[in-house]
Amino acid sequence: MKRIRREPAPALPLVVLLSSEAVPFSKTGGLADVAGALPIALRKAGFDVVLVTPRYGSVDPAKFRLAKRLKPMSVPLGAKSYDVDTFEGKVGDARVFLIDYPPAFAREGLYRDASGDFADNAFRFALFSRSLFELCLTFDLRPAILHANDWQAALALYYLKREFAAHPLFASTRGVFTIHNLAYQGLFPPAVLEELGVGWDLFKPEGIEFWGKVNFLKAGVLFADAVTTVSERYAAEIQTKEFGCGLEGLLQARAGVLSGIVNGIDADVWNPRTDKLIPATYSEVSMTGKGKCKLALQGELGLARDPDVPLIGMISRLADQKGFDLVEAAADWMMAEGVQVAVLGTGEAVHEAAARALAARYPGRFSATIGFNDGLAHRIEAGTDMFMMPSRYEPCGLNQLYSLRYGTVPIVRATGGLDDTVDDVDELGRSGTGFKFHDATGEALLGAVQRAVRAYSDAAVWRGIVRRGMARDFTWGTSAERYARLYRGLMADALAARVAG
Ligand code: ADP
Secondary structure: OOOOOOOOOOOOOEEEEEOOOOOOOOOOOHHHHHHHHHHHHHHHOOOEEEEEEEOOOOOOOOOOOOEEEEEEEEEEEOOEEEEEEEEEEEEOOEEEEEEEOHHHHOOOOOOEEOOEEOOOHHHHHHHHHHHHHHHHHHHOOOOOEEEEEHHHHHHHHHHHHHOOOOOOOOOOOEEEEEEOOOOOOOEEOOOHHHHHOOOHHHOOOOOOEEOOEEEHHHHHHHHOOEEEEOOHHHHHHOOOOOOOOOOHHHHHHOHHHEEEOOOOEOOOOOOOOOOOOOOOOOEOOEOHHHHHHHHHHHHHHOOOOOOOOOEEEEEEEEOHHHOHHHHHHHHHHHHHOOOEEEEEEEEOHHHHHHHHHHHHHOOOOEEEEEOOOHHHHHHHHHHOOEEEEOOOOOOOOOHHHHHHHOOOEEEEEOOHHHHHHOOEOOOOOOOOOEEEEOOOOHHHHHHHHHHHHHHHOOHHHHHHHHHHHHHOOOEHHHHHHHHHHHHHHHHHHHHHHHHHO
16 A cells, blocks of 8 residues: 655744733733733644743642743843743643742732832843743744734843844844833833843833833834734824824834734633533523622622612722722712623722712622632622723723623723724614713713613613624734734745845
């Protein structure tokens, strides 16, 4: 019998994703959800993927089946070198490397503790970003794309272009920088520059200086070959004075390489048909489970058990961005509409106190859980009828996407990703998936809540809104395809540059 010689499969192009937090290892916000899900979606889109993230104190290697790699790395940063270890594991079928340097990362918080931001954050995340290159050299990883996320990973693009541009392993590597929230820029005193190994020549307004400080995020925007943010609307908004956080000029200058790609959701983790964290599963064809989830949630949170009262959820960092002050302003009128409210959140002390005060004022009708609780977040998505996001700005927002999937109708301010992903219900309730308002005021929020309550009172109208929302597809496939297209374009540029050079 003739033997068929098989050619080895051609290697897939490698994307190295750099993120300071990633589900299931660590999370403070939406970035972690994206970093945990995108690698899996990119594998399906035809890329080899390596995710690189720090190993914080809370990451137990045994729990996540992480193997300590025996090759230690010496990572140079400024005039010093640091002995850094790595753990290796998997998310889905993508490889993950966790950068292990306990003096920097073995702490409870990711970026801060109760007394504020860690004083050495510039060093911690520069070391993280710089470690990537030793990691690639040690494990022979040849990235076609280095995709850095947010200010914590931004310096990797500086190191790529300034230190490694001519290195054979990185000569064809193209850099992508994604802004998940422009308000967090990583600002530090200029004295940190030497410790980071970043040249003083960059300390000028056209470089990474920002009003006398070093701005990490600027390094990402300046040195990336392509800059993305997490919705099309936000990509346009950040080029304006209102949303540009002082960087609108730079972002306008980079408009040619700036685009918006909306986040997807992890369809396995957030799926009412299979969710193990909710008391009863359901789908658009059989919604009885949702009613059970509502009664169970009312019981769990000490709200009056009533299947008919409109129950509004909110899960949020209680930061000014998220507009909890609008809820505070509208609360009394809102409660006069006869609704119940379930808030889960943690953040600024004033908003936490206000949430507690509302719960005390409206026992059995307004519940406030202060803390971070993933299980309860799922139960609120499943057990509420409506979901409030009165954000002042919102790069993408994930909870409105989870809400749509869980048949929970979003009430959102028309900004950023909220505006892109929710369609306003028309007057007769025949089209649309949620309720939008424009002004950042309690009155405007109240107006949207009143419209929602009116629609809720008509069972047929409400069912239509819920069904349309559940039918929308915000899973990662489409968005991963858009990243894939962007990467392929950059790889073609790199190839053309090699041929020309
Ligand atoms: P951001 O990243 O600005 O905080 P997103 O809506 O993009 O906002 O993502 C927030 C993520 O964090 C969602 O997955 C949300 O469910 C989760 N989350 C926020 N606060 C809490 C909390 N207190 N408990 C549990 N999950 C939370």
